[in-house]
Amino acid sequence: MDSLFKERKKRLDIFHQWRKKPAPKPKEMPDHVFQTCSHCHASIPMMDLVKNQYVCPECRYPFKISARERLRQITDEKTFKEMDASMISIDPENFPGYKEKLDRMQKATGMKEAVITGTAKIMGNPCVLAVMDSHFFMGSMSAAVGEKITRAIETATKKKLPIVIFCTSGGARMQEGILSLVQMAKTSAAIARHKEAGLLVITVLTHPTTGGVSASFAMLGDIILSEPYALIGFAGKRVIEDTIHEKLPADFQTAEFVLEKGFIDRIVSRSKMRSTLGWLLAFHTKRSLS
Amino acid sequence: MNLKEAQRAISEIKARQMELDEKDIDTWYQYQKQIRKLEQETTLTAWDHVELARRPDRPKARDYIELLFHDFFELHGDRRSGDDPAMLTGLATFHGIPVTILAQSKGKTTEENLRQHFGMCQPEGYRKALRLAKEAEKFHRPIITFVDTPGAYPGKEAEEKGQAEAIADCLCTFATLKTPVICFVLSEGGSGGALALSVADRIFMLEYAVYSILSPEGFASILWKDGSRVKEACEVMKLTSADLLEKGVIDQIVPEPFGGAASHIHQVVEKMDQMLRKALVETMKKKDNQLIQERYDRFRHLGDTSWKMSR
Numbered sequence: 331m332d333s334l335f336k337e338r339k340k341r342l343d344i345f346h347q348w349r350k351k352p353a354p355k356p357k358e359m360p361d362h363v364f365q366t367c368s369h370c371h372a373s374i375p376m377m378d379l380v381k382n383q384y385v386c387p388e389c390r391y392p393f394k395i396s397a398r399e400r401l402r403q404i405t406d407e408k409t410f411k412e413m414d415a416s417m418i419s420i421d422p423e424n425f426p427g428y429k430e431k432l433d434r435m436q437k438a439t440g441m442k443e444a445v446i447t448g449t450a451k452i453m454g455n456p457c458v459l460a461v462m463d464s465h466f467f468m469g470s471m472s473a474a475v476g477e478k479i480t481r482a483i484e485t486a487t488k489k490k491l492p493i494v495i496f497c498t499s500g501g502a503r504m505q506e507g508i509l510s511l512v513q514m515a516k517t518s519a520a521i522a523r524h525k526e527a528g529l530l531v532i533t534v535l536t537h538p539t540t541g542g543v544s545a546s547f548a549m550l551g552d553i554i555l556s557e558p559y560a561l562i563g564f565a566g567k568r569v570i571e572d573t574i575h576e577k578l579p580a581d582f583q584t585a586e587f588v589l590e591k592g593f594i595d596r597i598v599s600r601s602k603m604r605s606t607l608g609w610l611l612a613f614h615t616k617r618s619l620s
Numbered sequence: 621m622n623l624k625e626a627q628r629a630i631s632e633i634k635a636r637q638m639e640l641d642e643k644d645i646d647t648w649y650q651y652q653k654q655i656r657k658l659e660q661e662t663t664l665t666a667w668d669h670v671e672l673a674r675r676p677d678r679p680k681a682r683d684y685i686e687l688l689f690h691d692f693f694e695l696h697g698d699r700r701s702g703d704d705p706a707m708l709t710g711l712a713t714f715h716g717i718p719v720t721i722l723a724q725s726k727g728k729t730t731e732e733n734l735r736q737h738f739g740m741c742q743p744e745g746y747r748k749a750l751r752l753a754k755e756a757e758k759f760h761r762p763i764i765t766f767v768d769t770p771g772a773y774p775g776k777e778a779e780e781k782g783q784a785e786a787i788a789d790c791l792c793t794f795a796t797l798k799t800p801v802i803c804f805v806l807s808e809g810g811s812g813g814a815l816a817l818s819v820a821d822r823i824f825m826l827e828y829a830v831y832s833i834l835s836p837e838g839f840a841s842i843l844w845k846d847g848s849r850v851k852e853a854c855e856v857m858k859l860t861s862a863d864l865l866e867k868g869v870i871d872q873i874v875p876e877p878f879g880g881a882a883s884h885i886h887q888v889v890e891k892m893d894q895m896l897r898k899a900l901v902e903t904m905k906k907k908d909n910q911l912i913q914e915r916y917d918r919f920r921h922l923g924d925t926s927w928k929m930s931r
Contacts, residue, residue: 518795
């Protein structure tokens with residue numbers, strides 16, 4: 331009888347301890363249960379959205395996703411090996427408010443910079459991957475982002491692997507000034523070398539790909555894919571409207587518009603992205619006539 | 621003393637100088653000394669640099685081209701869709717050797733500027749430059765580029781014709797171009813539109829030119845949502861020639877007379893001539909591979925001070 335009470339007390343203690351602990355918050359999932367689609371304004375249960383790779387089941391609009399989630403969707407399980415994971419931006423010029431904003435971004439996203447790079451396999455095909463994340467500083471190109479992407483491209487060239495870059499960016503990082511701008515030249519030069527070595531470059535443009543990133547590596551893929559509805563362009567819509575003094579059509583600078591103008595190869599939905607990349611990578615491996 | 625006060629004081633002294641008797645050389649010399657002193661004591665703010673760079677009477681690409689080369693032969697068209705008057709391209713001889721010239725060209729009159737979009741190039745401009753750059757590579761002619769643009773033209777058609785692709789193509793192609801490329805930043809260099817012509821083996825910048833990620837107005841409105849804080853923006857943007865030299869983005873500054881190149885363009889052109897000549901002697905004797913490797917290296921390490929490995 332005594333041992334029974336002891337056992338009961340022990341269990342109660344465990345229960346009390348468990349109750350005192352705050353519930354762990356899931357990282358990827360926002361607090362609310364419903365999300366509103368910014369395209370068709372439908373309310374979508376979070377569970378459905380997660381199951382559907384964060385694509386609106388009503389209108390097929392792809393929600394913004396983090397770089398980690400993208401990697402999970404694209405790469406073969408446990409094949410991704412991150413490079414330069416600890417690289418962070420510093421602020422040698424002491425630009426007003428920059429350091430604080432960087433800290434805030436790092437805390438909010440759990441990321442160190444706006445891009446994650448590494449080697450991985452996609453449907454069994456090895457490649458080097460660079461995945462940008464617009465949650466971090468609008469995916470803007472700091473010197474660290476430029477350096478990480480350049481290193482990824484150089485690694486791919488050295489290992490004779492294809493490079494796949496998922497782009498999303500508002501453009502250059504204003505706080506870093508001219509040194510952010512020249513990252514366009516640096517990354518483009520690395521791409522030029524990779525191409526000269528006869529190796530494959532695939533870029534995937536996701537919402538939004540604008541400014542300095544669109545005018546450098548994003549537009550330099552041998553094959554340029556895009557997600558549906560993504561905003562793709564160089565100058566901002568408002569700047570253009572102010573310059574030409576007229577209203578621009580609603581579909582201006584969308585992936586569909588850019589496809590029609592002939593600047594991207596294909597629009598690929600999120601559910602087909604992995605198989606499309608897998609096929610393309612396999613297609614470009616050396617084979618002999620059977 | 622700030623720039624405006626100094627300029628006023630100097631013009632007063634100059635007026636007095638004009639009134640002097642021809643034989644009164646001593647007084648004339650005294651005045652000249654005063655002017656020198658004023659010039660040396662004046663400190664320029666970053667905003668002064670921007671204003672000097674934007675002065676309407678500041679010489680344009682065409683002025684420099686006509687003085688540096690005596691036989692400029694203009695070529696037109698990108699062979700795809702059109703001819704952009706904001707991109708002035710052609711052939712010329714420089715001290716006996718044939719060169720290709722690619723220049724962003726602002727106009728002098730309002731009509732010219734409207735036609736040339738104040739030096740803001742469209743995709744066909746960049747593609748014209750690309751076409752001629754490849755032609756120069758074929759004949760192994762050095763390329764001289766002149767950067768003078770507030771940025772690429774933000775127009776509807778420009779976007780439809782692939783502004784981003786055109787600039788990206790420039791950056792990619794110039795990186796591996798097997799011929800020397802020498803760049804001069806003349807007055808304004810803004811954003812990717814300027815960078816497209818600055819992937820070069822040597823980059824020279826006029827003393828009072830500015831080169832930045834974006835116009836100060838755009839910078840203030842994006843970052844602070846307040847377009848009127850332009851002067852403040854200029855100070856934090858680090859856009860003067862001295863700032864860029866310090867960061868290693870440019871190689872050398874072309875000195876200008878006080879108040880800008882407009883007053884004594886010949887003096888500036890003479891300096892440019894010397895620098896260009898030296899740069900060509902140095903770069904033309906290099907083998908293609910070495911040239912391209914060095915060009916790669918000069919951009920490869922820009923920004924290394926802005927990141928570190930944590931822990």
